[in-house]
Amino acid sequence: MRNISLIFKRAWRSVVMVSAFSAFAVSAVNAQDAAEGRTIFKQKCSACHALDRDMIGPALQKVVPTKKEEFLLKWIKNAPALIASGDPEAVEASKFNPGQDMTPFPTMTDAQIKSVLAYVAEGEKKPAGATTTEAASEEVSGLSIAGIVAIILVSILVLIVLSRAIKALERLILQKQGIAIVEEESVPVSVGIRKLFSNKKFVLFFILCLVITLGSFGWMGMWNTGVHTGYQPAQPIKFSHELHAGTNQIDCQYCHSGAFKSKNASIPSLNVCMNCHKAVQARDNYDGNISPEIQKIYTALGYDPESMTFDKTKEKPVEWVRVHNLPDFAYFNHSQHVVVGEQAIRKEKGLKPEEPVCFACHGPVNTMEEIYQFSPLTMKWCINCHKEAEISGKDNAFYTKVIAAHEKIKKGEKITPALLGGMECAKCHY
Amino acid sequence: MNKNKIVLAAFVAFAFAATISACRDKRSMGLEYARNMYDPLGYNPDQPNKNFKNGQTAQMPPKNTVPVGFEQDEFYPNSKEGYEAAGANMVNPLPADKKNLAEGQHLYKVFCSPCHGDNGDGQGHLVKIEKFTGVPAYHGPDANSSRGGLMQDLTAGKIYHTITYGLNNMGSHASQITPRERWKVVMYVQQLQKIK
Numbered sequence: 001m002r003n004i005s006l007i008f009k010r011a012w013r014s015v016v017m018v019s020a021f022s023a024f025a026v027s028a029v030n031a032q033d034a035a036e037g038r039t040i041f042k043q044k045c046s047a048c049h050a051l052d053r054d055m056i057g058p059a060l061q062k063v064v065p066t067k068k069e070e071f072l073l074k075w076i077k078n079a080p081a082l083i084a085s086g087d088p089e090a091v092e093a094s095k096f097n098p099g100q101d102m103t104p105f106p107t108m109t110d111a112q113i114k115s116v117l118a119y120v121a122e123g124e125k126k127p128a129g130a131t132t133t134e135a136a137s138e139e140v141s142g143l144s145i146a147g148i149v150a151i152i153l154v155s156i157l158v159l160i161v162l163s164r165a166i167k168a169l170e171r172l173i174l175q176k177q178g179i180a181i182v183e184e185e186s187v188p189v190s191v192g193i194r195k196l197f198s199n200k201k202f203v204l205f206f207i208l209c210l211v212i213t214l215g216s217f218g219w220m221g222m223w224n225t226g227v228h229t230g231y232q233p234a235q236p237i238k239f240s241h242e243l244h245a246g247t248n249q250i251d252c253q254y255c256h257s258g259a260f261k262s263k264n265a266s267i268p269s270l271n272v273c274m275n276c277h278k279a280v281q282a283r284d285n286y287d288g289n290i291s292p293e294i295q296k297i298y299t300a301l302g303y304d305p306e307s308m309t310f311d312k313t314k315e316k317p318v319e320w321v322r323v324h325n326l327p328d329f330a331y332f333n334h335s336q337h338v339v340v341g342e343q344a345i346r347k348e349k350g351l352k353p354e355e356p357v358c359f360a361c362h363g364p365v366n367t368m369e370e371i372y373q374f375s376p377l378t379m380k381w382c383i384n385c386h387k388e389a390e391i392s393g394k395d396n397a398f399y400t401k402v403i404a405a406h407e408k409i410k411k412g413e414k415i416t417p418a419l420l421g422g423m424e425c426a427k428c429h430y
Numbered sequence: 431m432n433k434n435k436i437v438l439a440a441f442v443a444f445a446f447a448a449t450i451s452a453c454r455d456k457r458s459m460g461l462e463y464a465r466n467m468y469d470p471l472g473y474n475p476d477q478p479n480k481n482f483k484n485g486q487t488a489q490m491p492p493k494n495t496v497p498v499g500f501e502q503d504e505f506y507p508n509s510k511e512g513y514e515a516a517g518a519n520m521v522n523p524l525p526a527d528k529k530n531l532a533e534g535q536h537l538y539k540v541f542c543s544p545c546h547g548d549n550g551d552g553q554g555h556l557v558k559i560e561k562f563t564g565v566p567a568y569h570g571p572d573a574n575s576s577r578g579g580l581m582q583d584l585t586a587g588k589i590y591h592t593i594t595y596g597l598n599n600m601g602s603h604a605s606q607i608t609p610r611e612r613w614k615v616v617m618y619v620q621q622l623q624k625i626k
Contacts, residue, residue, distance in 0.1 A: 042557075042560070042563040042564065043552070043563070043564065044564065045564060046563035046564035048564070048576065048598050048599075055599075056598050056599075080578070100576075103574055103575070103576035103577075103578075104574065104578070105574060106574075107571070107572040107574075194434070197433070197434060197437060203433075203437070206437070207437075207440070210440050210441075214443065221461055224460060224461065225460070225461045225462060225463050226459075226461075226462050226463055226468070227460070228459045228460065230456055231456065231458075231459055231460075232456040232457065233457055234457060247559070248544070248555065248556060248559070248561060249544070249555045250544050250556075251539070251540040251544070253540045253541075254540055254541060254544070254606070257606040257607075264475065266475075267476055269488075269605065271601065271602065271605055272601075272605065272606060274601055275596070275600070275601030275602075275603070276556075276561075276562065276601070278599060278601060279562065279599040280561055280562065315484075317485075317486055319478070320476065322474075322476070325459070325468060327467060327468040328467065328468060328469060328470040328471070329467060372456065425498075
């Protein structure tokens with residue numbers, strides 16, 4: 001009997017083992033399918049589809065479960081042909097976005113399509129350990145500062161209590177030894193100070209100190225009048241250059257496209273933001289909701305992200321606060337520096353080749369979460385660079401023209417202001 | 431006690447100066463002199479302006495006008511028909527020389543490569559870090575255009591039309607890239623289409 005039960009136990013165990021193992025294997029295969037499907041989805045589908053919301057195409061997690069796999073295989077491989085063939089289901093599906101048929105993917109295999117469908121069914125897995133938000137980390141730093149202050153206060157309190165205790169103990173010892181305690185004469189503080197100020201030498205010293213400190217503060221104040229280095233105004237939208245220019249490595253010129261061709265670097269209009277933020281909504285960081293800062297772009301444009309339509313009557317321009325305030329009496333041209341002077345500026349400011357020339361004056365913008373004025377923008381600062389920077393006439397269309405004009409003058413030929421760029425509108429009208 | 435009063439006044443002045451200079455607020459421009467020499471008399475393009483209906487200084491050019499120095503190409507509407515017509519009729523007006531190609535490459539790097547990748551393989555930095563997905567490659571036998579056909583077979587006019595109006599998740603780049611610049615980008619993209 002014992003033997004039988006033992007065999008039975010063993011057999012049972014192996015069955016459990018095998019079934020557990022096979023279940024594991026199946027789930028692993030599924031996971032692999034979904035992972036492959038995710039890659040394909042990101043490559044081919046996500047331009048028009050999202051899992052949980054309508055974009056150019058419908059939300060896949062809503063639509064896919066209502067369709068048969070057989071239909072989906074045909075539809076994905078060649079939707080326009082299926083619609084043209086008059087398949088009632090396909091015709092119905094094409095009504096979602098009448099202006100845009102679904103792209104045909106004739107090269108996709110059935111296995112690939114199935115793995116995409118597996119990914120759609122499974123959905124996006126949340127990464128373990130939710131990412132800490134910036135607000136949380138800021139809170140921590142705030143807390144730690146408060147903690148340090150508290151520690152200092154407590155230690156001062158402890159010191160005071162301890163010194164009191166020492167004094168009391170000393171008194172006790174003296175009393176025990178039978179020595180009479182001489183009570184210190186308590187002099188009022190005001191009388192003490194008055195006594196101090198009747199000393200002429202002290203008064204002289206005091207006034208000297210006062211003059212030196214006030215003088216140096218005044219001097220510094222005067223030097224820094226109208227110098228805005230470090231000026232960091234609060235902006236209506238918390239746009240982070242650290243994220244866009246740093247993490248995302250988007251070129252400065254993508255948004256400030258004026259810098260290379262005009263006087264102004266130009267603040268991008270909101271349509272430039274929408275080039276990316278029509279799709280990028282940072283929902284992962286806000287529990288599936290649109291980031292409140294990105295929502296501000298939508299509000300300013302009167303854009304409804306659900307229906308993806310613009311309402312012109314609700315438009316309200318964003319009022320950015322100007323950071324770099326060059327005085328109106330000083331003329332500065334971005335393109336002149338960024339295009340003509342690029343090599344000279346790079347050399348003078350010692351920029352690395354991978355850094356954009358903009359960093360020479362604007363500082364490490366790719367590390368600034370909030371933009372601030374990096375350089376003083378004073379006349380002295382401009383002049384210093386203009387004295388030191390070395391210009392090279394080689395491979396530079398501007399200086400080649402200047403040199404050519406000088407050659408003409410040397411030869412005694414006729415030369416006009418127009419030849420030297422005197423016909424440019426901005427020479428007079430700026 | 432006159433002397434005491436003077437000393438007291440000096441002390442207060444010192445404390446005042448110290449506090450003023452200590453709180454240099456990064457949100458303010460600090461001490462300023464003759465601010466009116468800094469502010470422009472004319473309007474900056476990004477300033478509010480009561481003279482216009484919408485309260486902005488930056489205005490669109492009036493209808494049927496073209497600003498000096500801005501070339502205008504033949505107009506094709508943002509529709510399927512417009513796209514096909516542009517693909518059939520538009521020809522790159524610029525000669526395919528080294529200078530134009532180099533400029534096209536620079537513009538491509540700035541405006542296109544964040545998503546489409548330096549080689550046009552659809553694997554730009556933003557795609558790699560999964561900020562932006564679903565970007566097609568320009569070459570390869572399985573890179574389909576969402577408007578039919580292969581990406582590598584797109585004509586210059588079709589590429590130009592797409593840059594001008596955008597498509598799917600890609601926005602219009604007409605405000606950032608002038609028509610002439612667009613043709614330079616098209617020229618460079620057509621080089622990338624040839625990659626095997």
